[in-house]
Amino acid sequence: MGGMMIMKERILQVQGLRKYFGKNDNRTKALNGMTFDVLKGEFLGIMGKSGSGKTTLLNCIATALKPTEGKILLDGKDIGAFSDRQLADYRGSRIGYLYQEFELLDNLTGRENITLPMSIRHIDEEEGAARLAELTDYLEIGEVLDKFPAGMSGGEKQRVAAARALILDPEIVLADEPTGALDTQNARVLMQKLHGLNCEFGRTILMVTHDAGAASYCSRILFVQDGYIFHELRREFPHESQKNYYERILAAMAQLGGSADVF
Incomplete structure (x- = not known):
């Protein structure tokens, strides 16, 4: 029975993942046998x-690339074996993606950018409006819904992009350097919002970052080098402060190869 519980908690399983680019002598091993689980709500x-x-x-994980070897399972199902239709559903509504450069469409307003995934997937208008209202309120983007991206600050663009990634209520949010194009203040605001989405709304988030400040909002961190995982840090809830965790992250980064800015 206990085993069943544990299985249920794993939302994503990455098993022996390898990704090679190039041929023979010029082959680069981008991923070299990576294995880890993402737990629901972490x-x-x-x-x-x-x-x-x-x-x-x-x-x-986003299925933009096909691994050379290994499997990725979402809720126990191998995404590599999905049909075209299952893949479209997976990309469209089971994962949300937050990019470093926002990737908003310039000719659409904030509202149109956010609701675009719903119109593609024919989501009920009333349900969509309720979700939009909740996210607008939480991410504090009411003022920019009718603006075009050119009229928004970087922080506003990234929060609009976050709303778009979340609008279909995905099981897991993938964030690739989400603070990479933001100044310190906007980065902090975004991280507080993502942290809140995780803690208050139970969203599962997988974030790639090179920034120790952003990483200090995570509950667990995997350190990757040469395509495999070689170190893990967990925040010791409830007694460890974020500041102390941040200092442990910096220490780990220094140990793993020089200065923090090469991350």
Whole structure:
């Protein structure tokens, strides 16, 4: 019985994932046998230097890339075996993706950008309006719903992008360097919002970051080097402060290869 409970808690399982680019002598091993689970409701961070395989990993989970070997299971089902229709459903509504550069459509207003996934998937208008209202309120983006991206600040764009990633109520949110294009203040606001989505709304978030400040909002961090995981940090809830956790992250980064800015 206990075993059943544990199985239920794993929302995502990455098993022996390998991704190679190129042929023979020129082959690069972007992922070199990566195995880990993402538990339902956790905020998991992935850290590592540039070129360590972090974005490749997210792209495999998002099915933008096909792994060379290994499996990715969502709720116990192998996404590599999905039919075209299952894949479209997976990409469309079971995962939400938050990009570093926002990826908003310039010719659409904030509201239109956010609701675009709903119109593609023919979501009931009333249900959609209720979701939009809840996210607008939580992410504090009411003032920019009728603006075009050109009239928004970086922080506003990223919060609009977050609303778009969340509008279909995905099981897991993939965030690729979500603070990468933001200044410190906007980065902090965004991270507080993501942290709240995780704690208050129980969202499962998998975030790639090179920033220790952003990572300090995670409940657990996997450090990646040369395409595999070689270190893990967990925040010791409830007694460990975020500041102390942040300092442990910095120490781990320093130990794993020099200065923090090469991350």
